[in-house]
Amino acid sequence: MDLFDAIRQRHTTNGLFADRPIAPEHLRTILEMAARAPSHFNSQPWRFVAIEDAERRAAIAAIAGDSMRQLMAEGRFVNQYRRFFRFSAAEAEQSHDGIHFDTMPGVLKPFAKYILTERGGQVMNTFQVPRVLGNDARKLVASSPLLLGIALDRSLFQQGELTGLYTSISLGAVVQTIWLSATAQGMGLQFVSTPQEIPEQWARVSNLLGVPAEYELILLLRLGYEDPTIKRPTIDWTSPQRKAVEELAFRETWGQPFADRTAHGE
Ligand SMILES: Cc1cc2nc3c(=O)[nH]c(=O)nc-3n(C[C@H](O)[C@H](O)[C@H](O)COP(=O)(O)O)c2cc1C
Structure with a gap:
């Protein structure tokens, strides 16, 4: 696949993946490409844990499901990220950013705008939204053929230090490389960030992955082959x-319009 095609086709996969394991050569290619990512002073501050064992995936999935349910029930997630939620195509078109909730059960639709607001917590709980989302999250993670943990070297990933910033930038490069390499091989990817929002849950994931004290687990991704016939989540x-x-x-300085230049540079 051409690089520009991979960049354009890369997207977050919210639904289930095809029910088949990852070909070993596809996983190796992803990791080999990841290893090519740039890092400050070529420090390569990352380590990867690839999880394919069904039992370990199920254990991580239980934590992800629980975390999602907890975050939604407490309204924490909604309060923190509400500014990015869009409830109509028009709203999304207007801001050109955020995430557009375009699929929900019929009973919820009349409440769409209200449901993810601060006072919508009661409505959410009445319709058992946290339970539905928690169950969906657990199933999505458990059924993903590959989970990939990314850990960073704590001696480099220091908050408030320039080395920490450089390490974060390097992390961005490695994540995009992984994502594009997956896309080029017909695979999709989704961040599993919910356990990360709850320190105790994240520590449990980190333990399951056996991450040593010198490294900090920074990301958990789920990957698998895409199948456009699979139904979207609830x-x-x-x-x-x-x-x-x-x-x-x-162009040149902040605020100056970026108008395309002619071939003569005018
Ligand atoms: C640091 C980071 C954390 C993210 N966490 C989540 C997440 O927890 N769940 C999820 O479905 N997507 C997550 N995303 C994906 C973004 O929502 C997504 O990239 C963005 O909406 C653009 O959509 P696209 O990836 O389909 O182009 C995360 C992305 C980044 C960079």
Whole structure:
């Protein structure tokens, strides 16, 4: 697959993956490509844990499901990230950012706008939204043929230090490399961030992966082969919209419009 095609086709897979294991050569390619990512002073501050064992995946999935249910029931997640939620195509089109909740059970639709707001917690609990989302999250993680943990060297990943910032930037490069390599091989990927929102749950995941004290578990990803015929989750979102280059970029100095130049550079 051409690099530009992979960049354009890369997206978050919210639904189930095809029910088949990852070909060993596909996993190796992903890791070999990841190892090519840039890092400050070529420090390569990352380590990867690839989990394919069904029991270990189920144990991690139980933590992910529990975390999702807990975060939704307490309203923490919603309060923190509400500013990114869009409830209509028009809203998403207008901001060109955020995530658009475009799939939800019929009974919830009349409450769509209200449900993920601060006072919507009661409605959410009445319709058992936390339970539904928790169950979905558990199933999604348990059935993913590959979970990939990424850990960073604590001596480099120091909060508030420049070395920490450089390590974060390096992490971004490695994640995008993994994602594009997966896309190029017909695979999809989703971040499993919910356990990370709850320190005790994240510590449990880290223990299951056997991450040593010198490393900090930073990311958990689920991967598998994409299958467009698979039904979407009960409550789901998409986020293909992007801001235009003209809104994101300036020419020479901040605020100067980025108008395309002619071949003569005028
Ligand atoms: C640091 C980070 C954390 C993320 N956490 C989650 C997550 O917990 N669950 C999820 O489904 N997507 C997660 N995402 C994916 C973003 O929501 C997604 O990349 C964004 O909405 C753009 O959509 P796209 O990936 O389909 O292009 C995360 C992305 C990043 C970079």
